[in-house]
Amino acid sequence: MTLASNNTPDWVFRNARIIDGTGGASYHGELAIVGDTISAVGPVGSISQTGRNEVYLQGLALAPGFIDSHTHDDRIVLDAPEMLPKISQGVTTVVVGNCGVSLAPVTFKGDPPPPMNLLGGNRSYEFVTFASYARAVAEVVPAVNVAALVGHSALRLAVMADVNAKASDSEIERMGAMLSEAMENGAVGWSTGLFYPTNAAADADEVSRLGRYVARHSGVYATHMRDEFEHVLESIDESADTAKAAGTALVISHHKCAGVENWGRSQQTLPKITRLAQDQTINIDVYPYAAGSTNLRADLITDTYPIMISWSGPHPEMTGRYLIDIAAEWGLDLSSAAAKLQPAGAIYFQMDEADVRRVLASPLSMIGSDGLPHDVHPHPRLWGTFPRVLGHYARDENLFDLETAVHKMTGKTAKVFGLTRRGQLKAGCFADLVAFRPDAIADLATYEKPVQQSVGIELVMVNGKMSFGQSGASVTRAGRLVYRDR
Incomplete structure (x- = not known):
């Protein structure tokens, strides 16, 4: 004792x-x-x-209490502070601001562009500094703790007139000042979403230079990599190189090998990440499902895996239905049907279960839901991630023991994000x-x-x-x- x-x-x-x-x-x-x-x-x-x-x-x-290492709960902790989707799973801390998407420090006059609309409409974006977001969390007192990352897309949209270009030196300095303000007021690090159009034009130089502002405060760098499909190995190298150049620890977000042509490639990606982690601090987060979810995107439309609509602006009646059935009903091809549904969100059944199991079992992995609380018909990971790991994968499938499962959602996660006095009994x-x-x-x-x-x-x-x-x-x-x- x-x-x-x-x-x-x-x-x-x-x-x-x-x-x-x-x-x-x-x-x-x-x-x-x-x-x-x-x-x-x-x-x-x-x-x-x-x-x-x-x-x-x-x-x-x-x-x-479980620590959700990857969330988009930035706004729901303010608007629905009882946080039932998470606290009902045993989650006591959520890491917000992932994939380059954060509420602060950016505002919008019109509709936020994808993927920023994952957090809501322009009224959701009211924080021009991280300190103002921190004050809002303190005033609301949500049911769970909040550990916050600052999103690269939020920074770029706040500073740049054209996010389809690499940031200039002066723009990097302005974004760096915003990052410093955030770190000084309680942020635990920053994130990129190089897969997304608001972030894709940023090259390794821009990312590593901004990362140095975070490194001064010992912050962590989480990335939704540039490519989780054909070029996943190259994206791992880019992520590791930029984190190393910046001097930050790296978290590879929701690691996966997406697209049927890439199924089984976790047998390549995990050994590569493990080798790189011998020379620098690298961890990964993972959700326990073989489907992902984000905006409905033209470049993700295919007939090789099912696609379920999670919300649609012009056609809300199609929420929860499969794109292939909607297209047949409308007499359209998949791409045309997807265009008619826009703006919209989708669930993509794009991963292989064997890959999911390998990533879950990796000693480098921690558990994150990546749930989207603003979707009308959300991915089940929003409500089920942590009990699914404990019940299905640990108890029923014996993928690992219960102690290992709990470690992946508590002590390990607290260490990765530097959360003092959390994650252990x-x-x-x-x-x-x-x-x-x-x-x-x-x-x-x-x-x-x-x-x-x-x-x-x-x-x-x-x-x-x-x-x-x-x-x-x-x-x-x-x-x-x-x-x-x-």
Whole structure:
């Protein structure tokens, strides 16, 4: 047992299977909380003090609150701060601002261009500095903690008249000043989305020069690489080279080998990333599904894999239907039907299950949902990612043990993003906790019915406050902006 305080505990959890987030073996134990901090944790019988609240878990798993390493929750934490899609999964911290897309520091007079519209319309973009976004999070107090990245597309659209060009020296300086402001006010790093038109014109020089502003604050660099299809190996090299030139740790976002012609290539990509990681800090995030989701894009239209419409501006009645069926009904080819649906979003069944399993099992991978909360018919990963890893892949498929699964969504993620005192059950750490039933935890969200809470989550605490319980609703909101350990 480790003690951090002699005060009477506010909470004591007894008779739990302690999974501490380190990846080490679980054990039968108990845990005490004083205020927002874990004050003691150890084997059964080691905590003699009686808590103001005593909870007997009867052998349920008690783990650190899950950290969603890849989200687009920038706006939903303000507009729907109860955060049911995430806290109902046991998530207590979300990493926002991925894929080059962040709310700050940019505003729009008209409709935000894709992919910025993944976070909402122009009214969603009201923050010209990161500090103003941080203040909004503090004022709202969402149910989960927020760790924020600054998006490269947001920077480019805020500064550049033409984002289809490489940034000039003066534009890089202006974007660099914005990055510095963000890092000084609590951002944990930055992200690029070189796959997207608002970011694609940025070359390696622009990315590495901007990355140096983040490196001065020990921030992390997350990237939606330029290509996850045919040129995935070259994109890995570009990502590693720019991160190394900048002096930042690298996170390769939602690593995949997309397109049927690339199925099986994780047998090439993962060894390459592992070799590169011997010389620099590289990690990857992954969601536990063989389908991705983003805007409906002309360059992703194909008849080699199914495409489901997640929303459509002019044709909302087509939401949740497959593009091939819509095209047949309209008497159009796939590309013409897709054009008629625009602006729109889609779910692309473009990955191979064997590749997904290899990436999930990699020691470099951590779990991120990449859910899109503003989609009318979202990908089921928004509501089901973490229980799916614990239930389907760890328990049912034996892809890894439960301790490894929890580590990939807690201690590892906290270390990658430098989140001080998060991700472990250890005296002195913040009291972000989840209790769940290992034998019953399961995702219920499907592609056909994606908005469904998972089962098997018994309770969730955020910063020492009971925040979600068996009622299936958010109880107390206690989230905060969380900072990188410098």
